[in-house]
Amino acid sequence: MNATLIHHDTHDTRPENARAGSRPGTGARWLASDALVLITRGLRHTLRSPDSMITSVALPIMLMLMFVYVFGGAIEGGIEHVAPVAYVDYVVPGVILLTAGFGAAITAINVTNDMSTGVIDRFRSLPIGNWIVVLGHVVASLARNLFATALVVGVALLIGFRPTASVLEWAAAIGAITLFVLMMTWVSVLFGLIAKTPDGASGFTFFVLFLPYVSSAFVPPETMPSVLHGFAEHQPVTPIIETVRGLLTGTPIGNSAWLAIAWCVGILVLVMPISGRLFRRRTTS
Structure with a gap:
């Protein structure tokens, strides 16, 4: 990925004001090109870490199978008066x-x-907008999560x-699912910026992952x-689940x-600007 960015940069002999868009359409074209590189980088990270992808898909599928086949008979009989659908x-x-x-x-x-491996310092030496690094993570997360959702629906x-x-x-x-994924992704970006280590980031997300269990996901409230x-x-989480279920x-x-x-x-309105300010603070200090 770095080689791609370096190649992209070394062939740009125009002055900095040209990259900023002094000519019509130039800035937008370069921003789109940089964004595509960072989004591709995020997707390549997913492909190079299949264990993470498998875990993020396998665990929900296992939970679904467990609730349907192990607990489903007992739960369905107990909630049929408030949830008149098959479990x-x-x-x-x-x-x-x-x-x-x-x-x-x-x-x-x-x-x-x-943030912890120094790659951000390499990005700062290149003529790309800092926010594009975050954008790459967000778009890659959207693509990854929608793909995982499609697999879960297929098994269902x-x-x-x-x-x-x-x-x-x-x-x-x-x-509705896409909006929820976007919201969850930005919350995760914020947690990732706050945490100092990957283990810490994983710990921060535990509370958010716990929310569906105390909602209308598995039993009526x-x-x-x-x-x-x-x-x-x-x-x-509950109104989002109820909306998707109803539709x-x-x-x-x-x-x-x-x-x-x-x-x-x-x-999103709360988390996005906080993430932006935190990212700028951590990358300019």
């Missing part, structure tokens, strides 16, 4: 979001690796998941003790869609 249809939307959480954790580790279809969604509902569900019920009803299986959505959008957009 496999109930649990798959939650597993989809859990997959995004595992995948986003990899982003935190990758960001921390960049094999074990009996039967969505009733129309084309428009599928598109809306994919949009109504079946939980009162304290957990209140938390499950009012945390960000795919036809269960009532209510105001979950608006709450899901509000949570995701609100967290």
Whole structure:
């Protein structure tokens, strides 16, 4: 990757103001080229670390199989009065979001690796925007997580998941999942910038990964003790799951869609500028 950037830089004999875009379209073209290089780098890291990718896909699939085949009979009988769908249809939307959480954790580790191994100093010596380094991680995470989600849905279809969604509902569900993945990725970027070591980054993401378990992912919140019920009803993951579940299986959505959008957009508005300032502080100190 460094060789690619160096090649890109050594063939740029124009003055710096040309790279900044003094001529129409020049700046945008170079920014797009730099962004593509950094995004490709992020995807190559994924391909070179298949164990991380396998883990982020295998764990959610194993959980789905365990809940459907090991606990499903007992759980389905206990929740049929509040969740009038087959348990496999109930649990798959939650597993989809859990997959995004595992995948986003990899982003935190990758960001921390960049910040602690000195590669950022190499990037600073090249005529690229600092924010493009973060953009590469974010776009690579989106691609990685959507691919993992597709694999999980494929396995779910094999074990009996039967969505009733129309084309428009599928598109809306994919949009909701993408928004959630984007939000989770930026949260992971922030954790990766705060952490000093990859192990620390992994630890920071533990709390976020725990959220789907205390939500409507595996059982309705109504079946939980009162304290957990209140938390499950009012945390960000539950309305997102309810929105995806409603779009795919036809269960009532209510105001979950608006709450899901509000949570995701609100967290993004909060986390993105903080991440940007923290990245600039750590790369200019």
